[in-house]
Amino acid sequence: MSLSEANREALIKAAFEARAFSYSPYSKFRVGAALLAADGSIIKGANIENASYGGTICAERTAIVKAASEGKRSFAGLAVVTDVSSTISPCGMCRQVLREFCALDMPILLVPSDYPKPDNPDFDSGKTASGGVGKMTKGGVKATTMGELLPDSFGPEHLELPRGS
Numbered sequence: 001m002s003l004s005e006a007n008r009e010a011l012i013k014a015a016f017e018a019r020a021f022s023y024s025p026y027s028k029f030r031v032g033a034a035l036l037a038a039d040g041s042i043i044k045g046a047n048i049e050n051a052s053y054g055g056t057i058c059a060e061r062t063a064i065v066k067a068a069s070e071g072k073r074s075f076a077g078l079a080v081v082t083d084v085s086s087t088i089s090p091c092g093m094c095r096q097v098l099r100e101f102c103a104l105d106m107p108i109l110l111v112p113s114d115y116p117k118p119d120n121p122d123f124d125s126g127k128t129a130s131g132g133v134g135k136m137t138k139g140g141v142k143a144t145t146m147g148e149l150l151p152d153s154f155g156p157e158h159l160e161l162p163r164g165s
Helices: 005-019 059-069 092-101 156-160
Strands: 032-037 042-046 075-081 107-111 135-137 141-145
Parallel strands (some): 075 107
Antiparallel strands (some): 032 075
16 A cells, blocks of 8 residues: 555645644643545544543544544554654554554554655665664655554454364
């Protein structure tokens, strides 16, 4: 699966817009996420913190819950942006929740806060500064997939497998 240039830019823009609505008085770490639904609509989410830290919900889960609660269950891409200039990946819980609705080959864009960055020699080379999965692409965006972020994952299809005695 891949994103058109127009969809890529729309997702990145929407993630920045979503970040503006972050409620993060405790961590001061704003996150915005934008999901591209199969129907072409974009659903935004921001992290919403709570004084009882366990009640906090990440931007990625906010977006997926908003989408699923409105009947959108198929997605073509995700963009995530924070307030730091390096790319930040979704947490483990978000990865598992996204896995419920997103194909393993769905593109995920991890966007630096100072996007667009000038392109560097590693542009589209498959290399990342941290040595992690994905590849650096135009503007300093790290492009990866659901399958790369959550390898050997457990998904809904596994519940349908035959069971032994």
